[in-house]
Amino acid sequence: MNNLSLYGWNNTLFEQKQSSQFNNFTHGRVSVVHRTCYEVISEEGLFQCELTGNMLYGKSPEEYPCTGDWVIFQPIDQDKGIIFDILPRSKALYRKKNGTVFGRQAIAVHVDKAFIVQSLDDNFNVRRLERFMVQILDEGIIPVLILTKADLGFDEAYVSDSLKHLSEKMDVFVTSIHSPEKIDALRLYINQGETIVFTGSSGVGKSTLINALCKKDILDTSYISESTGKGRHTSTRREMVLLDHCGVLIDTPGVREFGITSGNTDTLSSVLNISDLEGACHFIDCTHTNEPGCAVLEAVNNGTLEESVYKSYLKLRNESWHFSASEHEKRKKERSFAKSVRFFKDEKDQLEKGQ
Ligand SMILES: Nc1nc2c(ncn2[C@@H]2O[C@H](COP(=O)(O)OP(=O)(O)OP(=O)(O)O)[C@@H](O)[C@H]2O)c(=O)[nH]1
Ligand SMILES: [Mg+2]
Numbered sequence: 001m002n003n004l005s006l007y008g009w010n011n012t013l014f015e016q017k018q019s020s021q022f023n024n025f026t027h028g029r030v031s032v033v034h035r036t037c038y039e040v041i042s043e044e045g046l047f048q049c050e051l052t053g054n055m056l057y058g059k060s061p062e063e064y065p066c067t068g069d070w071v072i073f074q075p076i077d078q079d080k081g082i083i084f085d086i087l088p089r090s091k092a093l094y095r096k097k098n099g100t101v102f103g104r105q106a107i108a109v110h111v112d113k114a115f116i117v118q119s120l121d122d123n124f125n126v127r128r129l130e131r132f133m134v135q136i137l138d139e140g141i142i143p144v145l146i147l148t149k150a151d152l153g154f155d156e157a158y159v160s161d162s163l164k165h166l167s168e169k170m171d172v173f174v175t176s177i178h179s180p181e182k183i184d185a186l187r188l189y190i191n192q193g194e195t196i197v198f199t200g201s202s203g204v205g206k207s208t209l210i211n212a213l214c215k216k217d218i219l220d221t222s223y224i225s226e227s228t229g230k231g232r233h234t235s236t237r238r239e240m241v242l243l244d245h246c247g248v249l250i251d252t253p254g255v256r257e258f259g260i261t262s263g264n265t266d267t268l269s270s271v272l273n274i275s276d277l278e279g280a281c282h283f284i285d286c287t288h289t290n291e292p293g294c295a296v297l298e299a300v301n302n303g304t305l306e307e308s309v310y311k312s313y314l315k316l317r318n319e320s321w322h323f324s325a326s327e328h329e330k331r332k333k334e335r336s337f338a339k340s341v342r343f344f345k346d347e348k349d350q351l352e353k354g355q
């Protein structure tokens, strides 16, 4: 019998289940998503579940369960079941949907910490890190930077200098699978019942690190010669594993970045240390690009704000504005479509009354 509190089950989720019309069924957490089948961990063990017709056709694919979701299902066999409901999502990690400007798709949900994994050979990139941080903090998830492959050698001064504007906002771990004490320190950092998603480019060592933390070869990892160091997308699915007496780890396939999926730029300003400066600008709606009395531009000029950080801010802000403009456009289209449907319905009702 599984103890679901180790998987993050808590009172809030229990109360949410109580308010579902299907509250007398079993609940569990989605550990892996296959095409139409969901692996669900419940108190009674692992179940292979499918969605009810209502869920399949009544929801859009973005609303289908994803790794980390808590679902309500009815067992139909010893290890098979049908999912009737999904408990409300919180702390979801999103990525932009392929081929759209505004669509977004959850990668993992009910996440407490996100381990942003970058390898110290050639993957370390502070601009990419800032981007991940904004997206993660926007959802109320705690970002943690994990720098892997320290054994291959790296320029410590360069790394710590590049991180100086971010290090107060995030814990940083430098690891190597060849240094068990570093893996042990990271394991101690993970609390019981906590959910951690591992994210970063392919080949940086996410699955290797999860295996090392679990002290078992649970996940496939790639064979890469140390001379080339290039990854080839070894992991192809998001998969949840339980760390003994500890938290829940979610491995994800390599991704370079997610694309900004929030129209709110407050988190961005705070991550890049712009928030305090913004308050001191002469104009309340200052765009910090060419206005007189702009405290942000002044900080760039006198060197208190690094130009590279300022440029990164402008770039990410543009993306954020673009995302919210596209979302706005989409909503407008949906509203006008709903309005015309109502109009035709009213017309039809009038005609029928008149007959
Ligand atoms: N030298 C060294 N190699 C490592 C370390 N961690 C991982 N590797 C190697 O890096 C390669 C890629 O590791 P994976 O764990 O498969 O990488 P991944 O991030 O899961 O990649 P995807 O699944 O494609 O996203 C493997 O050959 C690992 O052995 C480390 O700390 N030091
Ligand atoms: Mg992997």
Ligand SMILES: [Zn+2]
Pocket (backbone or CB within 6 Å): 278, 281, 282, 286, 287, 288, 289, 291, 293, 294, 295, 296, 297
């Ligand atoms: Zn300004």
